[in-house]
Amino acid sequence: MLFNSLDFAIFLPIVFILYWFVTNNNLKLQNLLVVAASYFFYGWWDWRFLSLIIFSTVVDYSIGLALKSEENKIKRKALLWTSILINIGFLGFFKYYNFFIDNFITAFSFFGLPIKANTLNIILPVGISFYTFQTLSYSIDVYRRKLEPANDFIAFSAFVSFFPQLVAGPIERATNFLPQFYNKRVFDYSKAVDGMRQILWGLFKKIVIADNCAEFANQIFNNSADMNGSTLLLGALFFAFQIYGDFSGYSDIAIGTARLFGFSLMRNFAFPYFSRDIAEFWRRWHISLSTWFRDYLYVPLGGSHGGTLMKIRNIFIIFIVSGFWHGANWTFIVWGALNAIYFLPLLLTNNNRNNLDIVAQGRLLPSLKEFFQILFTFALTVFAWIFFRAENMQHAFSYISEIFSTSIFETPIFPTTTKNLAKIFLIVLFILIEWKGRESQYAIADIVLRWKRPLRYAAYYAIAIAIFWFGGNKQEFIYFQF
Structure with a gap:
């Protein structure tokens, strides 16, 4: 169901x-x-x-x-x-x-x-x-x-x-x-209302953001041989927002539903695409799984203690096992190994615990340094997602090689219909809402809860209308296959 x-x-x-x-x-x-x-x-x-x-x-x-x-x-x-x-x-x-x-x-x-x-x-x-x-x-x-x-x-x-x-x-x-x-x-009425609010936001993430991004990403990845580099880059970006909207949306619905019945589930996502390095990303992405591997695999192996070789071994084990957990395909193993490579310089220079706070806390905009850190970390993550989404290794390498060809400078093949442009606008709006609410448990709360009741309900109705009007073709949640 x-x-x-x-x-x-x-x-x-x-x-x-x-x-x-x-x-x-x-x-x-x-x-x-x-x-x-x-x-x-x-x-x-x-x-x-x-x-x-x-x-x-x-x-x-x-x-x-x-x-x-x-x-x-x-x-x-x-x-x-x-x-x-x-x-x-x-x-x-x-x-x-x-x-x-x-x-x-x-x-x-x-x-x-x-x-x-x-x-x-x-x-x-x-x-x-x-x-x-x-x-x-x-x-x-x-x-x-x-x-x-x-x-x-x-x-x-x-x-x-x-x-x-x-x-x-x-x-x-x-x-x-x-x-x-x-x-x-x-x-508890207040918990129930909070749960319904989180369910609504989770449905928006899934139905409006993830499912629409999925339509674009699937079209591009499934026909990648006929696409130029700029279009393939666009496909990778769409998949990045698809998998985030899909999985974090599921988590929001699960947490909100649990609250309706008086239960508290752990937070699973904490705005990971605003991370300033890959270590921070993994503290914010699929938190329940990354902490599981940390406590039941990484720490028993010795964690970050011991010599350099032991540290390298442990990092590769935890990330490769994490990749293999996601699916029986070499693409997932390479995705895990790639994240291990990203993580190693931070660990070996003792910089893996640098960014423990919230980016630009108390400020509207990040500093120039923070902006480029976020951009670089996001670029690394999107590159790794190509392996995660590709059908096999050959597909992944051909996809990446075309992105890094001269066709990256060509105009993307993307149908700019009125409805598609509206969907792009909603994706941009979603990113802005996430940024605005990055210091809260989930984004919509930090914005809407401060408003007076008429405005709050107008926002809820607007989200509900967007779900019904801009909902993409209904798709299963990505992580059902894992």
Whole structure:
């Protein structure tokens, strides 16, 4: 079920009414309803894959209880590795089986040893990368004794399957999210209104910004052989705003929906395209995943401690694994390695923690230095996005080579219709709103909440009209494929 669908527009109010007015604020009934609604939400896509979520829930719940009563270090480690192998095993089979088989065949053929191996017609379960990492964080934190294991199976099931963030995050930590299912929840009107506001802004990001950028980006990337360099550069820019609007829009809708039910999810994006270096970008982009890899992979490997070679090794591991997490394609691995290369100079010169504040805080405009830092970081990010979007490595290299040819100076091939120009105007307006609201939790709040009620409601209606009038062709969220 998509957030930007009529199905969800019917589903959400029904669950909301049942949750607050039928359960009578009974905690166990509320949690049970969350589980039922989440399974229905996920099963709407394909009910058969509910078995994976249920199995993962049972395994990690049982391992958590076993860890509670087990003091033997070897047995505790065996229990942890059982959780890791089962979860990563499922993820590896569904997401990477055919990738490894294809590359295994290619490698042997390269050395003149052709072999036969069959690939499988495997359907990738939606959200498996997200809920797998969420349950793994629970097992690891219980093993580290940072969290008491769950004793309430329904509450734990609700934590694993919570429908707003089930299929594309944010990837919540058990230490932050699980305790919320144990605490009594009472309807808070202000939180609900804030949640609706964030949902509206998320829908604008997705439907108006991302889906319209997707139309342009798809047309250009899918026909890149017929495009000149300036048009391909335009396509890369459109994709940069597509993926940001799409994924941060999903996160906004998920966070806003969670607030309707009395839950707080972690922030997943913090205006990353205003970053002054690549380290700051990764502190602001997909925060739930980057911090997950930091805490559960980078730090255990030694982090930034140790010698230079260890630092380089750890950075490449975390970024390449992050790239591979996104998909079974060499383009994602190269995208991860490229970001590691971007990051290394900052780490090796101890400048990776320089920009911890908000750019141009308290000022309308950035300084000239900040402006060029933002521009340079954005350019590096857009270049890396080409690998992320390309169908394969050959496509990526041909796309990039044409951008850096003399055709970059030709006029872009872009239909300048009245509606297209209006869409470009909305994208520019979106960037300005993001800049204006960069010091807030999400952009629209910093601007609209200061206005008097008539102006506020006029702004809400304007956003709603833009969603219906300028909405692009409805598309699935990009991160559903990961």
